[in-house]
Amino acid sequence: MKHLKLLNVYDYFLLILFVLITIILFILFNKDGSMGANVSIFVNGSLYQELPLNINEEIEINDGTHINRIKIENGTAYMMEANCPDELCLNTNHISKSNEIIVCLPNKVYIEINDDNSTNEIDGFVN
Amino acid sequence: MNTKKITIISLLVSLALVLSYFEMLIPPIVPFPGIKIGLSNLPVLIALYYFSWKESIYVALLKVSLVAVLFTGISGFMYAFTGSIFSLCIMILLYKIGKNSIIGVSFSGAVFHNLGQILIACIILNNFKILYYYPPLIISGIISGTLIGIAGYIILKHIQKGKL
Numbered sequence: 323m324k325h326l327k328l329l330n331v332y333d334y335f336l337l338i339l340f341v342l343i344t345i346i347l348f349i350l351f352n353k354d355g356s357m358g359a360n361v362s363i364f365v366n367g368s369l370y371q372e373l374p375l376n377i378n379e380e381i382e383i384n385d386g387t388h389i390n391r392i393k394i395e396n397g398t399a400y401m402m403e404a405n406c407p408d409e410l411c412l413n414t415n416h417i418s419k420s421n422e423i424i425v426c427l428p429n430k431v432y433i434e435i436n437d438d439n440s441t442n443e444i445d446g447f448v449n
Numbered sequence: 450m451n452t453k454k455i456t457i458i459s460l461l462v463s464l465a466l467v468l469s470y471f472e473m474l475i476p477p478i479v480p481f482p483g484i485k486i487g488l489s490n491l492p493v494l495i496a497l498y499y500f501s502w503k504e505s506i507y508v509a510l511l512k513v514s515l516v517a518v519l520f521t522g523i524s525g526f527m528y529a530f531t532g533s534i535f536s537l538c539i540m541i542l543l544y545k546i547g548k549n550s551i552i553g554v555s556f557s558g559a560v561f562h563n564l565g566q567i568l569i570a571c572i573i574l575n576n577f578k579i580l581y582y583y584p585p586l587i588i589s590g591i592i593s594g595t596l597i598g599i600a601g602y603i604i605l606k607h608i609q610k611g612k613l
Contacts, residue, residue: 341591348584423581
């Protein structure tokens with residue numbers, strides 16, 4: 323059993339490295355915190371629906387076994403109901419700013435807010 | 450591999466299974482996907498320091514396979530397996546370099562475990578924007594990994610004293 327020791331200077335170096343990566347990633351992801359215009363819903367990795375944020379609507383995704391109900395209300399979107407085992411997606415915050423996301427991993431549902439510019443790039447259908 | 454080694458590895462694997470199950474019973478401390486204590490990394494860490502890198506791979510892979518068979522199924526296996534491979538790589542690398550303490554090895558393992566899981570989630574959902582979830586996971590990995598590292602340190606100290 324070699325080099326069994328408590329915290330040393332190399333650990334602090336790694337710690338600072340990880341914290342720096344966190345800060346850089348955080349800044350990268352949050353740099354354009356403008357209010358989003360659209361909400362895109364992806365199921366199984368492909369675009370399912372894209373809706374404007376300024377409407378009030380309830381979307382149900384139901385493929386027989388996986389059920390997710392997403393609510394768009396007052397410029398925010400959130401997961402209202404899901405039958406996934408961990409229900410973590412129900413506890414995530416309401417999203418309204420561009421690039422914010424909600425993921426329901428067990429049901430492979432992914433919701434993303436984007437602004438008008440980025441929607442032109444996506445070749446999905448719009449209801 | 451002698452009988453004593455096989456026995457201790459088996460004990461560590463069963464310990465990891467019990468800890469995995471125990472962790473499923475506690476409600477998530479922070480409601481955020483991927484944040485957990487990672488108690489079952491403790492036997493892997495102990496295997497790494499008590500034996501060497503080979504034995505830690507045995508413990509980790511047996512743990513991941515058995516947890517999948519018993520509790521989580523194939524989808525859980527993909528996440529756990531990738532996470533384990535990532536965390537094993539960095540833990541063994543840092544252990545071999547030998548500069549870091551057990552705490553540094555442990556929290557690096559946790560951070561890379563989360564990286565592996567988030568990358569496999571990106572591949573499954575075919576969307577790399579899920580990396581948005583990674584910064585909080587690094588912080589949670591550092592905290593939980595440090596706690597597990599301290600626990601491992603205490604346990605290994607006792608093993609050393611007891612001449613197991």
